[in-house]
Amino acid sequence: MTQIKIFDTTLRDGEQSPGVNLNQLEKLELAKQLERLGVDVMEAGFPASSQGDFDSVKQIAESVKNVSVAGLARAVKSDIDACREALKNAANPRLHVFIATSPIHMEYKLKKTPDEVIDTAVEMVKYGKQFFDHVEWSAEDASRSDLDFLAKIIEKVIDAGATVINLPDTVGYTMPREYGAMFRYMKENVPNIDKADLSCHCHDDLGMALANSFAAVENGATQVEGTINGIGERAGNASLEEFGVALNIRNDYYPYHTNLVLKEIKRTSDMVSKFTGMTVPGNKAIVGRNAFAHESGIHQDGVLKNAQTYEIITPELVGVQSNNLVLGKHSGRHAFTDKIKQLGFTLSDDKLKEAFVAFKSLTDRKKEVTDDDLFAILTDIQTDTSNVKRYTLVDFKVQYGSSDKPNATVTLNTPKNDQQLTDSDTGQGSVEALYNTLDKIIYEDTQLTDFQLNSIGKGRDALAEVHVSLTVDGIAVSGRGSAQDVLEAAVQAYLNGVNRAIYQVKAI
Ligand code: KIV
Ligand code: ZN
Numbered sequence: 001m002t003q004i005k006i007f008d009t010t011l012r013d014g015e016q017s018p019g020v021n022l023n024q025l026e027k028l029e030l031a032k033q034l035e036r037l038g039v040d041v042m043e044a045g046f047p048a049s050s051q052g053d054f055d056s057v058k059q060i061a062e063s064v065k066n067v068s069v070a071g072l073a074r075a076v077k078s079d080i081d082a083c084r085e086a087l088k089n090a091a092n093p094r095l096h097v098f099i100a101t102s103p104i105h106m107e108y109k110l111k112k113t114p115d116e117v118i119d120t121a122v123e124m125v126k127y128g129k130q131f132f133d134h135v136e137w138s139a140e141d142a143s144r145s146d147l148d149f150l151a152k153i154i155e156k157v158i159d160a161g162a163t164v165i166n167l168p169d170t171v172g173y174t175m176p177r178e179y180g181a182m183f184r185y186m187k188e189n190v191p192n193i194d195k196a197d198l199s200c201h202c203h204d205d206l207g208m209a210l211a212n213s214f215a216a217v218e219n220g221a222t223q224v225e226g227t228i229n230g231i232g233e234r235a236g237n238a239s240l241e242e243f244g245v246a247l248n249i250r251n252d253y254y255p256y257h258t259n260l261v262l263k264e265i266k267r268t269s270d271m272v273s274k275f276t277g278m279t280v281p282g283n284k285a286i287v288g289r290n291a292f293a294h295e296s297g298i299h300q301d302g303v304l305k306n307a308q309t310y311e312i313i314t315p316e317l318v319g320v321q322s323n324n325l326v327l328g329k330h331s332g333r334h335a336f337t338d339k340i341k342q343l344g345f346t347l348s349d350d351k352l353k354e355a356f357v358a359f360k361s362l363t364d365r366k367k368e369v370t371d372d373d374l375f376a377i378l379t380d381i382q383t384d385t386s387n388v389k390r391y392t393l394v395d396f397k398v399q400y401g402s403s404d405k406p407n408a409t410v411t412l413n414t415p416k417n418d419q420q421l422t423d424s425d426t427g428q429g430s431v432e433a434l435y436n437t438l439d440k441i442i443y444e445d446t447q448l449t450d451f452q453l454n455s456i457g458k459g460r461d462a463l464a465e466v467h468v469s470l471t472v473d474g475i476a477v478s479g480r481g482s483a484q485d486v487l488e489a490a491v492q493a494y495l496n497g498v499n500r501a502i503y504q505v506k507a508i
Contacts, residue, residue: 004217004247004256006240007199007225008039010272011060012046012072013237014227017278019450019469021477023503024056025383026275031060034228035067036344037268038261039240041094041223046072047082052504054086061090070094070136075124084131095128096166098138101145101153118153122160129161136199142167143174143182150182151189158190164197164223169212172205172235179208180215187220199223202238204230209238210246217256228272229280229287241265241286241318249312266319267375274379277467277478279452286318327374329363343371345378355381365484366461373463376456376482389415390499391442393491398430408433410491412441415502431490438494446498447471453489456482466493472501 011027011034014020022030027044034042044060045053061069069090073079075097087093099121100110106117121137128135137157139150154165167186169179183200187193200216200223202209213224230239244260251257269287273280282289292315302309327339336356340347347355358377363369394411406429411422423440427433431451439446450469455462465482466489479497483489 001255001257002222004221004258005040005197005199005223006038006244006258006260007041007043007070007201007223008034008037008227008240009043009201009225009237010034010227010231011056012043013225013233014231014272014276015045016233017231017236017276019476019478020231020276020278021500021504022275023383023385023500024052024059025385027056028059028063029379029382030271030275031064031069032344033264033268033271035064036261037228037264038259039067040259041068041070043070043072043096045086047086048073048079054082057083057086058089061087061093065091068092068094068134070096073097073124073128075099075120077124077127080124080128080131083128087132092134093132094134094136094164095132096136096138097124097128098140098166099124100140101150102141103146104144105141114149118156121153122156125157125160125162134164135162136164136166137162138166138168138201140168141170143169143179144171147182147185147189151186154186154190155192158192158196162196164199165193166199166201166223166225167216168201168225169203169209170201172203172209174208174212175206176208176211176215179212180219183216183219183221197222199225200238201225203233204235204237207235209236210242213238213243214246217254228268229278229284231272231276231278239285241269245286245313245318248317262317263319267372270372270375271379274376274465274480275383277452277469277480279454279467286313292320327359327363327369328367331363339374340378343375343378345382347378347381351381366463370457372457376463380482385499385503388499388503389418390502391415391495393488393495394420396434396437396488396491398433398487400430406430406433408437410434410437410441412438412495414441414443416443430487434487434491435494438491442498444473444498444501446473446494448494449476451490453486464489466490468493468497470494470497470501472498475501475504477501477504 044057047054047057057071071083071087073083083095106112125137198221200213200221202212224243226238226240230236244258280287299310392413396410399407405426407426409424413420421441423437425436427436452467454465456465463482464486468479470477477497477500479493481489481492481496
């Protein structure tokens with residue numbers, strides 16, 4: 001069976017989703033989770049785009065060792081130099097250099113003739129090849145490029161040293177048969193094509209990203225690029241979890257396999273959704289909340305008689321566990337430490353202590369502590385930015401009655417001179433009363449632009465999780481908070497957003 005390599009670009013193309021703004025600690029945790037998921041290559045960022053991106057590519061390259069780490073570069077020397085510097089300590093670095101090849105991009109965006117584009121591409125691949133064994137070259141907007149021109153430039157960049165040729169459907173315009181035909185054309189018309197891997201990269205503007213990826217594979221692509229949950233620019237990228245599970249389930253049809261560890265899918269999807277604030281729709285294939293729910297009586301009856309009547313994927317395959325009780329009130333530090341290792345986390349002694357306290361406090365309030373609860377605690381602790389002074393909640397109260405206007409009182413520790421401040425305000429609802437009060441205490445000018453409430457797990461005692469989008473002194477950030485109580489989660493999410501903005505300003 002041919003192996004299809006999985007190139008994950010959640011941290012680069014995915015991070016370009018509107019409103020998504022991951023900090024360095026979150027990117028690192030996500031990179032470690034992608035390593036557990038078994039992707040072959042992860043594109044950690046675009047080092048030349050900002051100091052923050054550079055730093056996080058560097059940190060990821062130094063931390064994950066079982067996966068190739070790639071950095072994106074435009075076809076200019078300074079971008080390639082930034083990748084070289086950021087990836088210098090990576091175990092298996094890859095340069096990903098791109099230039100547009102469609103007539104519209106060459107004429108209006110690059111203002112270059114086709115021959116100039118060929119020269120630049122060749123020159124930059126040669127330049128990159130001096131520092132990288134693995135050079136991926138992408139023809140941006142390949143799907144709207146002239147096939148003969150594409151064949152010509154591909155032949156030349158392979159001669160210049162490119163080891164992977166990626167043909168993106170940058171604007172999500174192409175149809176599966178057309179996209180597949182482009183790959184077949186290159187296989188048949190580029191004389192040295194066997195010296196490089198062919199790769200596909202599909203956007204979902206017309207809802208074709210996954211179908212196009214399969215069409216590419218059917219016609220010779222051996223690498224598939226995409227993101228977890230399909231996040232990305234505009235309508236997003238091909239969903240890698242959908243690709244991996246579809247190949248696994250239809251192995252009777254496709255003679256291909258991937259190295260993905262499918263049981264890590266749900267957890268990876270949850271982490272991406274939590275960090276980005278992009279909630280997964282309930283009906284999303286593989287990772288949606290309803291993906292394994294059977295509503296109609298006929299279906300339920302069938303599933304009870306034989307699960308395969310209506311269930312082609314088992315929840316267990318992708319790591320969806322229903323209420324797996326792992327540890328309880330009486331579990332000791334030893335069992336807890338073992339469990340953390342099993343989940344793939346390495347914590348410093350201080351963070352381990354902190355995690356144990358958070359776990360014990362959860363067992364006081366929640367009867368059954370599941371893997372997913374622990375995972376939430378651990379990711380919160382690993383991405384905690386408390387080394388930068390910030391707002392912390394001391395106490396809050398809300399007076400609420402169905403015929404009274406809600407009134408909130410909040411006490412916060414503030415970063416300014418470590419002052420503790422208390423204030424009160426009202427609102428149309430309890431959350432508004434709390435947020436109006438927070439605005440009175442917080443020094444930064446803060447506007448709420450979005451609010452979402454979900455539960456982590458099922459049952460009455462499930463944790464509440466709130467995601468907010470804010471602008472804090474003009475910086476767009478997202479914030480999240482989880483707590484047993486919905487109002488506390490709402491307050492924590494707001495403070496988290498404000499603290500993230502403060503952290504971002506300090507980190508620049
Ligand atoms: O969609 C695209 O063309 C890209 C390239 C930079 C690979 O993301
Ligand atoms: Zn893209």
